[in-house]
Amino acid sequence: MLHKWGVFTDVATAVTTKCTVPALLALGVPRRFTRAFEDLNAPVPLLDVVAGFGVPPMRRPEPGDLLVIVGPAAEALAVSRQVAAWMGMPAESVVLAGEIDAIRGHGRRIRTAQEAKAARRRADKVAALGEPLIVALGIGPGRRGAAAAAPMVAAFEADTTWAVVDATKRAAVTEPGVKLLAEQARVDAIAAVGLADAQAPAAVLDASLPIAWMDGLPAASVVWAALLGERIADAD
Secondary structure, eight states: OOOTTOSOOSHHHHHHOEEOHHHHHHTTOOGGGTTTOOOTTSOEEHHHHHHTTOOOOOOOOOTTOEEEEEESHHHHHHHHHHHHHHTTOOGGGSEEEESOOOOTTSOSOBOSHHHHHHHHHHHHHHHTTTOOEEEEEEOOSHHHHHHHHHHHHHHHOOSEEEEEEETTSOHHHHHHHHHHHHHHSOOOEEEEEOGGGOSSGGGGGGSSSOEEEETTEEOOHHHHHHHHHHHHHHHO
């Protein structure tokens, strides 16, 4: 595997990496994932730890699926374009909605709940091209932004909805908005951004929703091993 995180270029390297419990805790790994290792100074196989994270299976969007990615405008758009690239779709195929500026080539923005409801028909039309419909839904900050966006998120009736979370920010800042949004509309998982820059990237595992997307990649145990392993290697 080759990614911007660098040192891990294949699965075999990730499999053989060892670390200690204190090193993992310093990277934000929740204590529940390390309780099985009683000797805090003994080498721990990194892949054994990340295997316990319980990463949910990533269902690749199918033709006609409606995927809504909701978060601050720049971050929601960046993740949506990453998913489009992963699907082999042009960046301009991403539909813009909510609190987000118009961008040439992306078509007309969705501004109301009524227009969001019509997106299902649009998704059905896109299915004929063998593609899903990906929507970047920009929202304002905090609980107030989440509350204002919730009716539109619900109106989409999406097959999958992700909330974007910036891993460089404290959970006390990001989690209230995510929880409020999930209480008022269906939100399936988190798209985590900023993991490469976060002091404790694994702290996002304590969020109220599972992690589905990690800095441009579908979440997976080996991706966590690559991210955490590079940090551990840098610290040695």
